[in-house]
Amino acid sequence: ETGVTQSPTHLIKTRGQQVTLRCSSQSGHNTVSWYQQALGQGPQFIFQYYREEENGRGNFPPRFSGLQFPNYSSELNVNALELDDSALYLCASSSRQGNYGGYTFGSGTRLTVV
Amino acid sequence: TQLLEQSPQFLSIQEGENLTVYCNSSSVFSSLQWYRQEPGEGPVLLVTVVTGGEVKKLKRLTFQFGDARKDSSLHITAAQPGDTGLYLCAGRVPTSGTYKYIFGTGTRLKVLA
Numbered sequence: 001e002t003g004v005t006q007s008p009t010h011l012i013k014t015r016g017q018q019v020t021l022r023c024s025s026q027s028g029h030n031t032v033s034w035y036q037q038a039l040g041q042g043p044q045f046i047f048q049y050y051r052e053e054e055n056g057r058g059n060f061p062p063r064f065s066g067l068q069f070p071n072y073s074s075e076l077n078v079n080a081l082e083l084d085d086s087a088l089y090l091c092a093s094s095s096r097q098g099n100y101g102g103y104t105f106g107s108g109t110r111l112t113v114v
Numbered sequence: 115t116q117l118l119e120q121s122p123q124f125l126s127i128q129e130g131e132n133l134t135v136y137c138n139s140s141s142v143f144s145s146l147q148w149y150r151q152e153p154g155e156g157p158v159l160l161v162t163v164v165t166g167g168e169v170k171k172l173k174r175l176t177f178q179f180g181d182a183r184k185d186s187s188l189h190i191t192a193a194q195p196g197d198t199g200l201y202l203c204a205g206r207v208p209t210s211g212t213y214k215y216i217f218g219t220g221t222r223l224k225v226l227a
Contacts, residue, residue: 004156033214033215035217040220041219041220042118042120042202042217042218042219042220043157043202043217044217045214045215045216045217048209048212048214050212055210055211055212056209056210056211056212056213056214057209057210058214090156090157092156102147102159102162102215103157103159103215104159105149105156105157105158106156107154107155107156108154108155108156
């Protein structure tokens with residue numbers, strides 16, 4: 001079975017720009033969650049998608065938005081980038097909402113905002 | 115707001131030593147997970163504990179969930195350089211009709227050969 005794939009692996013953007021990060025979930029998984037991990041910290045929950053709808057959101061502003069597609073892949077969009085948005089963005093898939101099986105994480109996208 | 119605090123934040127030990135990492139909260143979790151993350155990679159799930167007082171073993175790693183399901187510990191016996199990494203605990207909490215996992219602050223472990 002394939003794991004979780006994220007693209008791109010690294011990205012440099014200028015403050016004020018917009019960015020789209022992509023995630024292909026693990027085969028058989030229908031729920032995708034996005035996390036932001038700042039340097040030296042634990043991942044912070046951004047939001048979760050299930051059946052193509054946002055289903056649970058963390059303490060992030062509306063300029064963080066996402067999509068889930070019928071094949072369960074997902075995108076994270078961030079508008080009006082700020083310097084503090086520089087972080088590792090992790091996508092995690094799971095087999096259903098709220099299961100105890102845990103996440104399968106991708107390797108992340110390292111976003112640098114200059 | 116649920117917070118998971120891990121201690122210690124950093125740990126540098128010699129190969130063969132034992133260590134314990136703690137994960138504490140004032141909130142109750144329906145389950146708790148431990149992950150290990152290496153540089154440039156996403157976290158990898160080590161274990162899930164569900165029942166208060168539960169103990170799980172994974173080779174040299176022993177995980178315990180507190181009786182009140184508010185805290186957990188990870189004990190490593192005879193640490194090896196391959197154990198080096200960032201150890202993260204994550205508690206399962208309800209959100210908007212579903213569940214999410216909130217992560218602790220992490221413990222960065224370095225095992226010296």
